[in-house]
Amino acid sequence: MQDQENKDVSSTPEDDTVQVTAATSVDEGVNSLEQQLSATEAKLAEMHDAFMRAKAEAENIRRRAQEDVSKAHKFAIEGFAEAMVPVRDSLEMALKVEAPTVESLKEGVEMTLKQLSAAFERNRLVEIMPAVGEKLDPMKHQAVAVVPAEQEANTVVNVLQKGYMIADRLLRPAIVTAAQAK
Known part of the structure; x- marks a missing residue:
């Protein structure tokens, strides 16, 4: 039985080649993994740098936009x-x-x-001066009185004060009297 054990423990040249090849294969695998790890770490550092630059650029754009809005309000x-x-x-x-x-x-x-x-x-400050007989527009005209008139109801009879618009926004409505319904 001891012969049997000696046989099992002793190695043949073929076994040594297999062990050396396995060890070389493991070393190559470790080297390959280490290279992949280095490449991944380098890429991570590069991505982190790009992220930090993008974050700083976004902050600069936000700050500049805030300054532009502030100047626009100040000098409007x-x-x-x-x-x-x-x-x-x-x-x-x-x-x-x-x-x-x-x-x-x-x-x-x-x-x-x-x-x-x-x-x-x-x-772009536009005058609102409705003509007599023009249909009353509550978005541009403010009727302060309704008077009997020989014209269609809810039309302008008299303009008491001009109105004004800035671009498409009403600054002050035209003050008018309107025709009463018959």
Whole structure:
């Protein structure tokens, strides 16, 4: 039986080759896994760097957008203010005239009104002046009285005060009287 055990314990050259080949195969597998791990770690570091850069860029964009909104609020009326400065200059010049005549005052007021109208137009401030007989539009007109009239009911009879819109937004409705239903 001892011979049998010796036989089992002793190795043959073929067994040694198998063991060396297995050990080499294990070493190659470990080396391959280590290389994959290194490559994966490098890719992870690269991705982390790209993520941090993207995060910083997003934060910069958010901050710039916030600054732009703040500036837009702060300087929203800059264009309108620039258009109004010449109107004020004209009014101040009219007050400096020592001996104005009625004609010169009228001419100055007309010129100032033209400047003001041009400023309104440049800044999309549109006048609402409904015509007599026009259908009452509650989105643009405010009827303060209903009067008997020889026209269709709920139409404009008289305009008491012009209204104004900025672009498509109502600033002030036109104050009107409307025709009473018959």
